[in-house]
Amino acid sequence: MSIRRSAVGFTLLAALAVSIVASLAYGAVDIPFGSVIDILLGKGASGPDTQIVETLRLPRTVEAIIVGAALGVAGALLQGALANPLASPDVIGVTGGAGFGAVLIIILYPDSIALLPVGALVFGLIAAGMVFVIGFTGPTGGGIGRVILAGIAIASLFAAGTAALMAAYPDRVPSAIFFLVGGLTSTGWETLKQVWPYFTFGFVLAIFMIRPLDRLLLGDDVASSLGSKPRTIRLLASLAAAVLASAAAAVAGLLAFLGLVVPHVVRLAGGTNNHTFVVPVSAVGGAALLVAADTLARVVRAPIEMPVGPFLVVLGVPLFLWLLRKAV
């Protein structure tokens, strides 16, 4: 059993390592692996290759690693907290809110496009906040059904707002597509500098939620017997997921698919629901998948860069279906 888990963990780590090297080496210009390693170790000759790797590809690869890991962890936390295999950042309103925030900036304030990450982050958190207030208050507050239904309602509200904006300014819709489909850009370290505290908060809180979520696996009563408060666990795990997913949307647009599928792939492959395994390995798996998909998105029609969202699906769905075949 634990051999299987280790094998899954190491395979995903290896896949991540290979993806990272490929992401740094391939693109509009192909740079040999040897040179990439030299550049990373600071031994590369100064030249265009070094500049491409250091200022364009390295930040972008780091973004892909962090965003992929954040969405993988967010999905794992939500699926655990809500005991629902369909849970993803969609379910707590983050995707709808972040999409609205980004489209608001793109369509109404195209001159302030630098505010796009802030818009996505803030509205993602506002939407999640509304879901938490509705879902965790009242006599049945904190119940799974209530949280999920509140999430669906709020997500619909923001989706309607997004649709209204797009309908009012149809000529500006094309510039919003890249965000809505999900895509990384080569803008250096700027966005990460803005949102890293959110990622840090989300990841640290996630680490503390691993054991409480394991207790929740055995049911609310057992979790209470073990001295935990089920409602608090759900709220804090969902909060960590909301912050991670909002920050991820700020960097890379809407990639909710990743948060839905990666934890399932990890569970099916590892044969366990233990969060001690599922949460960290989902981080590695999410990072590997997003780095690989982003490399593909840059290479397929180089030098034109495609949005990464569809490539994520193209890579992720076959793997998911292959694992599902054995599970059901």
Next chain:
Amino acid sequence: MMPVRRDFVFDPDAPLLEARDVKVTIGGTEILSGADLTLEAGELLAIIGPNGAGKSTFARALCGLRRPTSGMVRWSGVKLSRLKGRDLARLRAFVPQRAQVPNGVTVADAVRIGRSAHLKPLQGFSAEDHEAIESSLVRARMKGFEDRLLSTLSGGEMQRVQVAVGLAQGAPVLVADEPTAQLDLGATAAVSKLLRRLVADGLGVLLIVHDLALAAAVADRIVVMSEGRTIATGDPLDVLTSQLISDVWGVEAELVRHQGRSGLHVEWLEGGPTGGN
């Protein structure tokens, strides 16, 4: 890590658990309107009563799973309201009525999760913790099942895992809410023997049960509940008179116990010696 402030001292001479005049109101309705009990180490106390008498609510209130509206609950002399989650987890284990059977969790995983009540956040398992996990599996007779997924276990095996999870908490009191309600005769007897072994080891066991014959066989003492109140307590045979069974359950029946065997002779249909109604 914040230091745990312990502003209470356990009294070794106090009963493990003592409750006086506990009341619980849920949504404006008084579910529990005055319940008492005392549980000592090395005894099995059964709470019995008809459906809806408030047995589960009482047990949950005692365990801190539901806040009592009023009344006094003390664990080893310390007021329940002063005990925080992890303190409580070391005083009592609560084995719920309906076990949640998650996918992808093995017996060993589950018992390890039970032991996590002893750990600070992010703290790893010590050798002592591994020993406790091992001994919980042995005591619940689940040794050899470690790698089995919970979803592949029978009802009786699952119930024994639940007890093992509770034992891993290392608490002196085990509270089990209808652990045998969905089990067949053989599994019911196995769980009963398991609970008696734990009592022989010195644990205090509080058992919620609605099978009078089972309660009479396994319990040292019983507490009878009716309509939100505890109405009688003592040795099962002394308390469960035909008169009391008639008053509380509205059924004519006689409890018989002979050489460790017990049974309830019930007048199931109208027309017995005392007539209908």
